[in-house]
Amino acid sequence: MSEIAKALDAMLQDSGELSGAIAMRPDYLCIGARGCAVPKDASHFAEAEKLFDADGCVSIDFKDYLVTLQKGQGVIIGVYRPK
Incomplete structure (x- = not known):
């Protein structure tokens, strides 16, 4: 599983809802409510x-x-929609 998939998996709530955010900073990709930092x-x-x-x-x-x-503007924002 890729680091991105792992971070998304960690954002899944017990209810099955996806909760959190994805943002790109100058030196890392921040994924999840707790900010799983992935080096750029x-x-x-x-x-x-x-x-x-x-x-x-x-x-x-x-x-x-x-x-x-x-x-x-150098930032990635994630939007999650149920399929």
Whole structure:
């Protein structure tokens, strides 16, 4: 399981709801309510960067959720919607 998937998994509540946030800072990718910091130079971060389309969006299927990331002004904000 990738670090991103692990962090998303940690955000799952007992109720099955996804709770938390994803944000990119200058030197790390912050995932989850408690801020699971992932160094930007990690290979999975570079792989995630390649997923963004021309509009700066990426969607990730994760369990029962569609996680949409929107990049703007150096910050990634995650939006979670039940599939």
